[in-house]
Amino acid sequence: MRTLGVLLAGSAGAGHQNHQAEMYAPGFAAHPGFRIVGATEDRSGFDRADVDVVSVCVPFEHRVEVVTAALRAGKHVLVDKPVALTSAECAQIAAVAAETGLVCLPAYHQRFHPAIRAAREAVAAGRVGLPWNVQADFLVAGGGPVWPYGELLNFAPYATDAIHAVTGLPVTAVYALARPVEGPEDLVTLCLTHERGMTSTVVAGRTPPIAGVQGLSLHRYRISGSHGTLLADATRPGVTVRGEKGTRTAWAGHGTVHRMLTELHAAVTGGRPAELGPADALAALLLVEAAGESVATGRVVRLDNEQARVS
Amino acid sequence: MERDSMSSRPLGILVVGAGAIADLHVAAITADPRCVLAGFADMNADRARTAAYRNGGVPWTADLAGALARPDVDACIVCTPNDTHENLALRVAAAGKHLLLEKPLATTVEGAEAIVEAFTRRGLVLAAAHSHRFYDYARTVRDEIASGAVGRPTLVRLALLGGWIWPDWRSWVIDPAKSGGHALHNGVHLLDLVTWWIGSRPVSVYARGQRRTATELDVHDYLEMVVRYEDGAVAICEMSRAHRPAALAQRDVVVQGTGGLLTLTWDGEGPLLWDEKGAHTLDPGVAYGFAAQLGAWLDAVTAEGAGTSVSGEEAATAVALGVAAERSMALGVPVEVL
Ligand SMILES: NC(=O)c1ccc[n+]([C@@H]2O[C@H](COP(=O)([O-])OP(=O)(O)OC[C@H]3O[C@@H](n4cnc5c(N)ncnc54)[C@H](O)[C@@H]3O)[C@@H](O)[C@H]2O)c1
Numbered sequence: 072m073r074t075l076g077v078l079l080a081g082s083a084g085a086g087h088q089n090h091q092a093e094m095y096a097p098g099f100a101a102h103p104g105f106r107i108v109g110a111t112e113d114r115s116g117f118d119r120a121d122v123d124v125v126s127v128c129v130p131f132e133h134r135v136e137v138v139t140a141a142l143r144a145g146k147h148v149l150v151d152k153p154v155a156l157t158s159a160e161c162a163q164i165a166a167v168a169a170e171t172g173l174v175c176l177p178a179y180h181q182r183f184h185p186a187i188r189a190a191r192e193a194v195a196a197g198r199v200g201l202p203w204n205v206q207a208d209f210l211v212a213g214g215g216p217v218w219p220y221g222e223l224l225n226f227a228p229y230a231t232d233a234i235h236a237v238t239g240l241p242v243t244a245v246y247a248l249a250r251p252v253e254g255p256e257d258l259v260t261l262c263l264t265h266e267r268g269m270t271s272t273v274v275a276g277r278t279p280p281i282a283g284v285q286g287l288s289l290h291r292y293r294i295s296g297s298h299g300t301l302l303a304d305a306t307r308p309g310v311t312v313r314g315e316k317g318t319r320t321a322w323a324g325h326g327t328v329h330r331m332l333t334e335l336h337a338a339v340t341g342g343r344p345a346e347l348g349p350a351d352a353l354a355a356l357l358l359v360e361a362a363g364e365s366v367a368t369g370r371v372v373r374l375d376n377e378q379a380r381v382s
Numbered sequence: 383m384e385r386d387s388m389s390s391r392p393l394g395i396l397v398v399g400a401g402a403i404a405d406l407h408v409a410a411i412t413a414d415p416r417c418v419l420a421g422f423a424d425m426n427a428d429r430a431r432t433a434a435y436r437n438g439g440v441p442w443t444a445d446l447a448g449a450l451a452r453p454d455v456d457a458c459i460v461c462t463p464n465d466t467h468e469n470l471a472l473r474v475a476a477a478g479k480h481l482l483l484e485k486p487l488a489t490t491v492e493g494a495e496a497i498v499e500a501f502t503r504r505g506l507v508l509a510a511a512h513s514h515r516f517y518d519y520a521r522t523v524r525d526e527i528a529s530g531a532v533g534r535p536t537l538v539r540l541a542l543l544g545g546w547i548w549p550d551w552r553s554w555v556i557d558p559a560k561s562g563g564h565a566l567h568n569g570v571h572l573l574d575l576v577t578w579w580i581g582s583r584p585v586s587v588y589a590r591g592q593r594r595t596a597t598e599l600d601v602h603d604y605l606e607m608v609v610r611y612e613d614g615a616v617a618i619c620e621m622s623r624a625h626r627p628a629a630l631a632q633r634d635v636v637v638q639g640t641g642g643l644l645t646l647t648w649d650g651e652g653p654l655l656w657d658e659k660g661a662h663t664l665d666p667g668v669a670y671g672f673a674a675q676l677g678a679w680l681d682a683v684t685a686e687g688a689g690t691s692v693s694g695e696e697a698a699t700a701v702a703l704g705v706a707a708e709r710s711m712a713l714g715v716p717v718e719v720l
Pocket of ligand 1: 425512
């Protein structure tokens, strides 16, 4: 396996998040296909010959500049999510990525979860027939809010991206509810209409801590189709361990970040686009913006999918 | 109304409408010593007679007015098609009898209000057969919320999924003029339940419907109804007769609260059976729910017990939600609940 050199650029994210230190750096370090060759807080090192991939977690105000600079320097890019705060900025990144033909992978790693992969393969194999509805729950127990942003931007796109990965049907309209009313929302409900008349209802948010739960308390997708019904519970696979200290689940398989990096590696070494690209990040942000408008107006907001189709 | 000490004879209950669901009510009547089955009234005399014959030869008639005039009829259970509820309920009230009325209370908000008013005015006990309230799963959820185990509910999911195919095109349940549409016919079960669990006033509904079994259906066989409450809570209700395989029967409950999460897993209710056709969860059964429902109504009629029957006002709220859901589906926009 060819080993790709990785430069870690930045250590910022939404709110308190530092996905570089917590997720991507350990992920690259543990993956046999990559070797971390350096780190930078600015744009230095983009011209190094031993760098194949730049892992970008710079502050949002520098994202467009840093991602496009890396691409123009001929490097493939992994971009923290959200890729940008606005669809306009994301579109700029998408345009440069398209122009350079390099891999630019937004880190919506949940779509690589084995339960979601299995669902995607089953749907693609026609096991449920033509999907007409999806229900999704993405609830995380505990952890701090990503102030000043809310979970519409932070968590909801994981679930909507997973639905897109499973069904391939873009969203055409959204009605959204969010709470609390006063602040950055911690719980959102998205009622989506997709192409081909498929509907979905997505719940995403952060809840108070739950004893025995690390992270996701509820993460599942029900896909209903013309010939069957599929329930993918992404808190599985797992064994349940009960002991004096309470109950927990465990599973030894690779995590979603590792699996995402495998796709990044395959795309770079295979000279092909990654299955997840700037168009997906743009679709996610356009949906976030439309949902925000729906929350503010109480109306159903239609999406213009031409915007999301980057050439 | 309180019964005096002289009236020690059991309450006589007339069943109006001897159709499919009547059997469950009759089984409940038979099991409760506080009441007796006084007979059947059905506009279809054959049905009334057959039901009477199967139940020990109790009186039967196609003449409701005559039956309502009988002094040994103290109360009625009306289980006829939805569009007949308003007229029949008003006749029962005028005859001075208590009523357990099948859901939906009526197919219009005005109709529901007229029924509630008629019973309140005469001091008669009106209860609606929102039978899910008496099923163990629903009471468990309600008890857990009431105990404070999950804090104040912020998000509720309730899905009743099935692939049960409607009998045929002549069935009244798929005629929206008779059933009120699926949001009123079956949707009210869920709308009532989540409102009872959440305990806040519903303010708006956004509903979407699909016709999966046949595009020619005049009702939606799959409903996604999202209700927003005054306290900010959101309920997502899914009612389905559209799922495949047709044998699917799945209940799903999630309550996320300010202090915890409650879930009812797909295999959380009944034993699991594997046979040559695959894996099946065994039906936990609903019979006891109908007995509990009857018992709660009798409690209210005899002024015993805590009065847990579903009041006319609550059932009228479910009708208002169902009507709003049908309107939302017709217009494609969220609708305020009046
Ligand atoms: N609580 C539940 O779980 C539940 C389940 C099924 C049905 N229901 C409700 O029960 C009611 C009856 O449903 P069903 O499935 O038994 O229907 P059904 O069609 O099997 O039976 C209805 C009966 O009412 C009779 N009838 C019709 N109009 C009448 C009238 N004006 N006067 C007297 N009799 C009349 C018919 O002849 C028929 O025998 C409906 O309101 C339905 O919504 C409730």
